Amino acid sequence: MKTTLSVIKADIGSIGGHVAPSQRAQRAVEDYIRDHTGDLLLDRYIAHTGDDIAILMSHTRGVADPSIHQLAWEAFRVAAEEARSEGLYGAGQDLLKDAFSGNVRGLGPAVAEMEFEERRSEAFLLFAADKTDPGAYNLPLYLAFADPMNTPGLILSPRMTKGFRFVIMDVAATAEDRLLELDAPEDLYLIAALLRDPERYVVESVWSRAGGEQTVAVATSRLHNIAGRYTGKDDPVMLVRVQMDFPAAGEILAPYAIGHFVGGGMRGSHQMPLMPVALNTGISYFDGPPIVSCAGFSLHQGRLTEAVDDFSQPFWNTVRDRVAAKAMEMRRQGFVGAAMLPMSELEYTGIAEILAALQKRFHARPPAAGTLPRAA
Numbered sequence: 001m002k003t004t005l006s007v008i009k010a011d012i013g014s015i016g017g018h019v020a021p022s023q024r025a026q027r028a029v030e031d032y033i034r035d036h037t038g039d040l041l042l043d044r045y046i047a048h049t050g051d052d053i054a055i056l057m058s059h060t061r062g063v064a065d066p067s068i069h070q071l072a073w074e075a076f077r078v079a080a081e082e083a084r085s086e087g088l089y090g091a092g093q094d095l096l097k098d099a100f101s102g103n104v105r106g107l108g109p110a111v112a113e114m115e116f117e118e119r120r121s122e123a124f125l126l127f128a129a130d131k132t133d134p135g136a137y138n139l140p141l142y143l144a145f146a147d148p149m150n151t152p153g154l155i156l157s158p159r160m161t162k163g164f165r166f167v168i169m170d171v172a173a174t175a176e177d178r179l180l181e182l183d184a185p186e187d188l189y190l191i192a193a194l195l196r197d198p199e200r201y202v203v204e205s206v207w208s209r210a211g212g213e214q215t216v217a218v219a220t221s222r223l224h225n226i227a228g229r230y231t232g233k234d235d236p237v238m239l240v241r242v243q244m245d246f247p248a249a250g251e252i253l254a255p256y257a258i259g260h261f262v263g264g265g266m267r268g269s270h271q272m273p274l275m276p277v278a279l280n281t282g283i284s285y286f287d288g289p290p291i292v293s294c295a296g297f298s299l300h301q302g303r304l305t306e307a308v309d310d311f312s313q314p315f316w317n318t319v320r321d322r323v324a325a326k327a328m329e330m331r332r333q334g335f336v337g338a339a340m341l342p343m344s345e346l347e348y349t350g351i352a353e354i355l356a357a358l359q360k361r362f363h364a365r366p367p368a369a370g371t372l373p374r375a376a
């Protein structure tokens with residue numbers, strides 16, 4: 001039996017700004033899924049990270065299944081009504097289109113999916129990030145799947161020494177999906193050349209070259225590509241199968257101790273360090289910092305165990321303290337230079353209009369008094 005994991009997430013409104021969904025809104029999602037699941041799902045898990053609600057579903061219908069996508073879409077629509085009735089901020093903000101057309105891709109919600117033959121012991125991690133974009137996972141995935149300094153399994157496990165295939169998406173392409181497959185370790189420098197620009201090139205999936213199995217699926221949607229303007233940050237979810245042919249859970253988690261700078265934070269327009277947080281954590285400082293949560297599961301015949309909260313372990317308290325210090329240090333330089341994202345990201349915000357208007361007011365320096373006017 002092949003099992004499919006689908007995680008679909010959306011921001012459908014938040015209490016007191018972009019902080020966290022209301023309990024009523026999250027319950028509306030849970031109630032809708034419970035009442036309309038029928039025989040579609042084998043199991044499900046629903047949680048929030050920052051202001052985003054994620055629905056994890058296990059089933060046997062394969063990826064991009066219209067019924068599974070519609071179930072999540074309708075649950076978010078019903079919950080968005082609940083959010084409106086409570087006056088939540090940004091109610092329904094990630095539901096960018098009215099009509100469902102078979103797949104939530106291109107409608108606003110983020111989706112990551114994988115279909116696989118269950119291993120005897122199927123362990124996987126669900127990551128959910130808020131106040132950042134899908135490129136936030138570039139560095140952690142590069143380190144976990146291509147760098148033996150992070151992942152000793154790359155030299156200790158004979159299967160893992162065969163390396164991993166990265167599928168990388170150019171998220172600037174809007175007319176169609178543009179993908180490139182590159183193999184670690186042979187293509188290491190090419191992979192690095194792309195992943196250094198996380199707003200443009202994003203890891204979409206990773207595959208084991210030993211067994212040909214998929215280990216990673218990342219939600220790659222860029223909301224500004226869909227809406228044509230800034231409507232909120234993409235807040236990507238990611239599924240990672242771990243152990244055996246794949247890195248251990250700890251090798252996947254280790255790179256998050258860096259607290260690397262990612263695009264996001266206030267108005268989605270800044271460079272802020274990524275803070276690993278416990279499940280169901282909200283947002284605070286400077287509409288951030290960007291956060292990532294991780295729920296670990298085991299799966300058997302489509303049934304999920306309870307989630308373990310991977311970033312609640314005391315080790316991560318020190319990381320969080322360091323990330324908070326990095327965040328405050330970067331914020332000291334306000335709007336200047338590296339503190340903000342480059343114009344390619346800001347062009348979806350109001351600053352593009354302000355700069356265009358100011359350009360018209362620039363003028364050439366008039367000739368200084370007492371000098372000869374320039375010849376025509």
Ligand code: MG
Nearest residue numbers: 011052130235
């Ligand atoms: Mg969000």
